[in-house]
């Protein structure tokens with residue numbers, strides 16, 4: 001008789017039963033028990049549910065396949081947090097059905113788009129993305145401006161998911177275009193998540209380091225090129241004003257360089273993006289040099305210019 005005969009390895013039935021028991025206990029402890037715990041389903045308390053109009057916009061986003069070019073998840077990597085803002089938290093997705101995390105970034109991540117632009121920017125960008133980024137391969141969604149939201153489909157969808165909505169919101173929805181709904185959805189993304197900026201340039205910082213492009217050959221010309229590609233969509237091709245105010249009055253000998261430099265670096269929450277995370281100080285400085293050259297013959301403010309940030313008027 002070999003001494004192995006009593007070993008568990010020579011008893012297939014017992015061995016199988018024990019293996020099953022181990023796998024079962026392991027699965028319960030590592031998978032099923034956590035699934036039932038509340039802290040595995042975090043919520044962001046400040047995040048309010050979608051309104052009917054935002055939800056309708058989300059349906060347009062799904063239908064048009066925006067998710068094929070855009071992700072909605074910022075990974076916890078420094079480069080991503082620098083570019084987009086705070087990384088995505090589990091709680092942000094609590095009410096997302098289906099998730100729109102995406103897997104492909106032909107265009108930038110959108111999970112922090114909500115606090116970045118004004119509504120008017122989105123309305124114009126969807127109709128003509130190339131106005132804001134000349135080389136953009138994002139399609140023009142012109143037809144969305146002519147299509148009214150299908151309110152009954154939105155209602156059915158919201159009911160199906162058990163989401164609450166106000167009856168008067170639903171009535172208002174019937175008069176909205178899909179373009180407006182999509183913009184409302186954009187403004188709602190990332191709501192409840194504090195905006196985070198890893199780098200900033202302060203006035204003290206500027207006082208110490210100054211403008212590195214100051215007095216450099218060709219700085220104003222390079223600044224002009226950057227201005228056309230990065231700023232002209234909002235401030236006009238010659239800084240004459242468009243969605244945002246003209247900058248032609250800023251130039252001249254009494255220009256407050258520090259103010260302009262720090263403003264370009266930091267932007268304005270919800271209105272103008274910050275550029276400190278996408279541009280070097282030299283580049284920001286070059287734009288300042290360009291803006292300096294715009295003075296004296298101040299261009300008239302065009303009639304249409306609006307700096308009203310809360311406007312819900314459709315564009316004509």
Ligand code: HEC
Nearest residue numbers: 064065066069106107108113129132133136137138139141
């Ligand atoms: C073919 C790929 C593609 C598709 C499809 C696409 N986009 Fe884009 N999108 C881009 C690219 C590239 C950019 C960056 C350049 C620009 O601003 O146009 C961009 C930029 C954006 C921005 C500005 C992001 C920022 O931080 O400045 C928003 C908002 C946006 N897209 C929303 C949408 C929505 C909503 C849809 C669907 C209706 C959509 N996109 C469809 C490629 C795409």
Ligand code: HEC
Nearest residue numbers: 117121230231234244260263264268271272273275287307
């Ligand atoms: C998405 C649109 C947008 C883009 C892009 C943008 N801006 Fe702005 N900018 C604004 C808005 C809106 C304001 C006004 C904010 C306010 O009223 O508080 C503003 C204000 C400013 C101001 C302050 C003007 C003043 O008189 O106080 C400066 C300077 C400025 N922008 C420069 C730039 C430069 C340079 C760029 C490109 C690198 C740029 N902006 C890109 C929207 C934009």
